[in-house]
Amino acid sequence: MKARKQLLTLLDEIIVKQHKKDSTTDAISILREQVDNGDLTVEELKDSIIEMLFKAYHGMSSLCCSTFIELARHPEVTEKIVTELDKSDLMQGNLPLDKLATMPYLQQVCKELLRFAPPYGGGFRQVLKTFELEGYQIPKGWTVLYSIRDQHEVEENFTGARTFNPDRWATGKQNDSYIPFGGSGIRSCVGEKYMLMFVQLFVAQVSRSCQWELLDINTRSTHFPVQLPTNGLPLNFTASYRKSKV
Numbered sequence: 297m298k299a300r301k302q303l304l305t306l307l308d309e310i311i312v313k314q315h316k317k318d319s320t321t322d323a324i325s326i327l328r329e330q331v332d333n334g335d336l337t338v339e340e341l342k343d344s345i346i347e348m349l350f351k352a353y354h355g356m357s358s359l360c361c362s363t364f365i366e367l368a369r370h371p372e373v374t375e376k377i378v379t380e381l382d383k384s385d386l387m388q389g390n391l392p393l394d395k396l397a398t399m400p401y402l403q404q405v406c407k408e409l410l411r412f413a414p415p416y417g418g419g420f421r422q423v424l425k426t427f428e429l430e431g432y433q434i435p436k437g438w439t440v441l442y443s444i445r446d447q448h449e450v451e452e453n454f455t456g457a458r459t460f461n462p463d464r465w466a467t468g469k470q471n472d473s474y475i476p477f478g479g480s481g482i483r484s485c486v487g488e489k490y491m492l493m494f495v496q497l498f499v500a501q502v503s504r505s506c507q508w509e510l511l512d513i514n515t516r517s518t519h520f521p522v523q524l525p526t527n528g529l530p531l532n533f534t535a536s537y538r539k540s541k542v
């Protein structure tokens with residue numbers, strides 16, 4: 297509670313500073329406009345900023361950890377990413393997003409990381425209207441939990457669901473059961489597009505410029521509130537660009 301209070305005070309200062317700047321493109325200014333229009337209260341604005349900060353921080357940490365774990369367990373996957381980067385002349389220098397978007401294997405790996413280890417396991421919803429599901433009546437007013445993890449682990453949805461396998465996405469076919477950022481309704485993730493850029497850059501950058509091994513091969517993860525390794529993820533880590541094979 298003390299930390300939250302400090303954070304709220306800091307946010308007050310940032311909101312005032314940002315308002316003086318007359319900027320219109322950053323997230324705080326866009327939300328601030330809604331306060332000025334009377335659509336949001338200042339308290340709601342601050343809650344929204346805190347939600348974004350925490351969702352972004354935990355989602356990103358979780359995804360970074362899963363990248364290190366799964367690529368260490370599957371060196372052949374890292375090799376294939378490196379080969380693809382090499383072919384596109386991206387072993388050094390900037391990683392332009394438009395070029396990364398044309399690398400099919402990198403896209404497959406990013407997609408599979410978010411399927412196999414979804415950072416957020418699910419979300420809560422309030423039932424607005426009584427409905428029936430597989431013979432059970434779910435009454436109006438109940439709180440229900442939808443599970444992203446279960447959805448991604450069900451064999452009928454994904455063959456060999458418990459295996460990390462980027463090749464499952466090679467056909468480019470969509471799968472409606474794939475929901476790492478929630479559904480597509482009004483409560484879906486506002487950070488989705490940003491995270492999709494981030495994960496491509498992160499996976500490409502660590503694959504070409506770092507080597508690491510897991511010091512605990514039995515690394516396990518907690519699933520709530522976010523998927524994270526329980527052991528602090530000890531790694532033997534070296535940062536050095538791989539040599540281009542071309």
Ligand code: HEM
Nearest residue numbers: 348351352355415416419476477478483484485486487491
């Ligand atoms: C890998 C990273 C991320 C994942 C996997 C992720 C996933 C999700 C999921 C599953 C939900 C829906 C929760 C529900 O159904 O109640 C959600 C909502 C949300 N996410 Fe993300 N998220 C990520 C990153 C971010 C980032 C970077 C931001 C900040 C800009 C963000 C902001 C939000 C917000 C504000 C909501 C709530 C939307 C609402 O309830 O109206 N997320 N996210």
